Amino acid sequence: MKLFIQYLKPLFNRILKGFSVKFIGTIMDLFLPLILAYIIDSVIPTGNINRVLLWGGAMVICSILAVTLSIKANRMASSVAKDAVQVIRHDLYEKISYLSASQSDQYGSPSLISRLTSDTYNLHRTIGLMQRIGVRAPVLLIGGILMTVTLDPVLTLVMLGVLPFATVTVYYVSKKGVPLFDQLQQEVDRLVRTVRENITGARVIKALSKSEYEKVRFEGVNQRVVNAETKANQTMAATTPLMNLFLNLGLTFVVLTSAYRVNEGLIQPGVIIAFMTYFTIILNAMLSITRIFVLFSRGIASADRVYAILHTEPDLEVESIDRKDDSAHIRFDHVSFGYGKNPILEDIDFTLNKGETLGIIGATGSGKTTIMKLLLRLYDPDDGIIRINGMNVNSMNLKELHTKFGVAFQKDFLYADTLSENIDFGRDLSQKEILKSTESAQAKEFIDSLNSGLKHRLTPKGTNLSGGQKQRVLLSRALAGDPEILLLDDSSSALDYKTDSKLRKALTEQYQDTTTIMIAQRISSIQQADQIIMLDKGRIIGKGTHEELLRNSEPYREIYRNQSGGEEIA
Template sequence: LSRLAKKMKKISRASQEKTSDISSKLSEIFTNIEIIKANNAQEFEHAKFTDENAKFFKLNLKSVKVNEMVSPMMEIFGSVGVAAVVIIGGKEVIDGNLTMGSFFSFLTALFMLYTPIKRISGLYNKMQDAVVAAERTFELLDKEPQILSGDKPVPSEINLINFKDVRLNYDDKEVLKGINLSASKSQTVALVGSSGGGKSSIVNLLMRFYDANGGAIEINGENIKNFDLGSLRQNIGLVTQRVYIFNDTVANNVAYGREYDEAKVELALKTANAYDFVSNLPEGAQTVLNEFGTNLSGGQRQRIAIARALYDDPQILIFDEATSALDNESEQQITKAIANLQKEKIIFIIAHRLSTVQNADKIAVISGGKVVGFDTDEALSKSCEIYAKLKGEALV
């Protein structure tokens, strides 16, 4: 039974890992259903899923085989045991060492004991599933978080953010190679450059989605690692290119994770240039959005995401390609809204379209993980070849 249990444990672990793979694959398929249909890849994905499912079926088949071996084994051992008792006990009775009553009492007790033992043996094998599940759960629970929170609250007034020789590695590959830049209160800093240069990595470090491998990021002269993680992120509003919409009302999407305030929702929607289209929805801000916001256009989803970032009036705002899905008119209105917000905030903008960033106070040109230029639009146009080239491409 012990040998079977070890085999069962091994199969159970493989089976649970395969279940995880299948769940992940299904989630990927449902999330990217439009791309799959657009590329006529239904049969391709069906074949991949069928292959994964077949592997899962084989593992379950092995599990059933091992489980079903327990009952016949117990029957065999039980029969051998009873036969041994009858032979030995019968001999003892014949020899006069044991009375007939004692022998049958023992035999009756043995039969009564057999069924519970058989059930326990079957349960022992089935428990291996639970043991493996518990081990997998505790493997996750026992993992130490890589990002450790500090204990200081973020200052009520953030005046300066400094990146000092910040370095970052991904899988032994150096992505950021000594970033030096700063942003002051009431200032907008734009990050521009070709894809893969490290722009998003810079703001992700500010959010502490991961920590730098070298250098430091400081707020008012204090390393951000010393600040409470919740307090830090509460003071930063983030809008990314990939928009997340929850299957809930517009209002709850805007106030997501925070205490609901109707006045704050309305103000955030107006600032994000979303109030007009939200008012025209069947139930206004109380309209329930589909999963992933499929009953909204791409630009509308993006404006909801911008409103969410503005809801708590954070001191720092990060727009990572936040206007990429907007038409020119909406983009201009959002740009005006950002200009109004600038009076009391520090704003970081990442954009490929230079029209979005030309009015920024400072523009950091990122190339190959380094800041190759950090100045105004006018100055960079003259002094930075990479920026001048980007600007020329934008005009074309």
């Protein structure tokens, strides 16, 4: 509910205007039965055709006004819903963009996607329907009751006798329905996750002939969504038959009471016709209110999920200034970190001077990529301090911090856009800077061979490029703009030795002032580094130059022998 108040408050004047138009149109509907009763009981007995036509014309005018104003109000309601949800979706997307890595891990990508899509769609429907029916139904209900009071108070009391039962039914069913719709959205999250997994791993699934297995798995997840939606809808659907039961019982009592009162001459036939019309209006209004509660229950569940994201407090706050005189460009001071209760890095300690290159090598899962993530402050270390130019990264503005880096991750992505836009990445770089980066990343040759060159348009994820070509484009993006710190996470694994050697030479000659941290599986990619650390289970088991590690680290020597046969690699 807080979400609706927050985002509808700026649109209050438009909503109020729409409510006014809807209210007037609804009042026109309420006048029709009253005019009809007057024509039957007072005008027709006089035999004056002109008066009949006059009041008949009044009914036509009321009908036209009711329809016209209702259409106008519905358009205004749709416009308000569109504008409100547009802002909600924008703010939600922006908030998701600034969530820390740990917060994104906590919610999960599937949940964030479904909140941004299906939940905002539910909010759009709820806001629109609340304006269209949320005014009309209560006005018809209350106005209908007031009109019936003016016609015959006794019949009105008979009719009102069933309304408490209807109200209690709507309250309890709605109270039970909100948690069920929240559970439904959680099942939708799982469905989105399964679809993303199947799309991402489509090639592997086909290669391993697991298509049937994945179909069965998807069917299970899909069935859970169906079951959750069925349970929620069945619970909420109970309101309609119960409402019909109560209101039709009321209608039966009204008809019986009317028969006695007409027989005793207490009311006229026209009043009975008008009363029955108003009762139908009240019946439909109650059913509409039931529909509102059904949709509102779903909207509240979605609003709570969206509100939770929008009001997630940042967990990577900028701390007070912490600077020390330090000649090192980058310093990891006894840093430890774990994802939750799982320790990943323990007592990581090293320094890098400006322009130096650090190579990191180790087995899969040893924490190599995590070092980069901590340096980028995607996560905060559990213990220890990370400094850049003597400044604790926790006391640096995140935007200022991130502009220092050029990054090429192991599992990086390419947009469905031109090569130039993928390299520029919204930084407004000059053509000269882009060309320099492609030349250094050894991408210029294959880009020049394309008909459109840098204007060549990529498919989503760059599937129209080979693995080596994609890595060189990603390297170009990392190098563009002459970053202060370059982070390369196994970003040359798809390159042949010759191209890899040219890349290392270009980095040495053209980026002398850039401090580089390079993760690699091949020793040949890092053997020229100023410093190499070898990780095992999150701990440093070897540190030094290539020659020092060959002398002092048996695990390093063994990897070297396996990769090179003991021969020095160029």
